[in-house]
Amino acid sequence: MTDGLFIAFEGGDGAGKSTQVRLLADALGALGREVVVTRQPGGTPLGAAIRDLVLHGDHVSPRAEALLFAADKAHHVDQLIRPAMGRGAVVVTDRYTDSSVAYQGSGRDLGAVEVHDLQMWAVDSLVPDLTVIVDVPSEEGRRRRGEVHDRLESEGDTFHDTVRQHFLAMAQGAPERYLVVDGTASPEAIHEAVLGRLVASGLVEVGSP
Template sequence: MTETPAAPPQPPAPEVRRQGLFVCFEGGDGAGKSTQVQLLLSALERAGRDVVVTRQPGGTPLGARIRELVLHGDHVSPRAEALLFAADKAHHVEELIRPALAAGRVVITDRYTDSSIAYQGAGRDLGAGEIRQLQHWAVGGVLPDLTVLLDVSPEIGRARRGDVHDRLESEADDFHAAVRQGFLDLAALEPERYLVLDAGLPAEEIHRRVLAWLEDVLEVRA
């Protein structure tokens, strides 16, 4: 009896049509993402834009519970970790991100699919391709218009974080080095959607470059 060959993996769902703007800040721990999120929020609000700021994991009540379990709870196996992060994003997109974009709002998120691909795919060595497929399936093709990657070395990131660490932050420098390379590999795949910046630059200079990129996008859309 011959075995039926397994069906080939399906490609990620195509990105949904939307009216809003979706911006994501990515990078290793200590890269300065939170600072840039707040700077961009202030600039866009001054320009009269309707902005939603969120983070992953933790952007919904369910996400907050997943965040506590995965980052501050007991040991979680790598595959379970990847699936929990995917569940958080699937729920987050349906409950918050997709409706906000459909309403024409600007969504700014601190981390998104790339973090899972870099941390679980590269850092946990589960396979970036497999985790990328899982993450893109979970979000139903909703991907950022711009991903700002703040590139930081493990040494600088550790120095910036200080003495308080969650489960992922407390991993050794070789883990964070693999994560860093995972982010850079993702940016190389789609250079038109990524703005890669040295996290060591002054915060205001990083902010200026982000605004310059967004001004071009908003002008084209207008």
């Protein structure tokens, strides 16, 4: 397979997305694919600056927060994701547009439709071939996070419950493009479910680069 592929991992803070990104990247690399691992915000130098500003700086108003995350994704897609896919690479990202829709649109109550439209304009309508929702209850995510590391993590359980439910609603609305996995299962079991879905859908051929 030489076509580019785009896979996103989504879910609440502490769900275990980073572990799954690493496991999938290793598995696809072993199959001979070029794999580009990234995250949002922060996958480019500009994105890293935006990440530091929004997550670790002083207070940012909700609308400004949504616009800054959209700017990060616009630059990220243009400078990293589309070029990588154009040369046949697999791009695996920790968060993408659905996080903005869930966190700013639903969690911040800015309007999921409005934030979705803003995100789609920013990324020129590029959507992942598969989005994996790693689902954990908000209290489990809080337990795993332990020490609070950024502004969004510091939000209360009501905020994180709202975000979680919106992720699940998005997946329910487009099951052909989403896979919901139980984030309380073992990392190995989750990885097998993700790889199995990619193989079953024809996006990955096991044993062939």
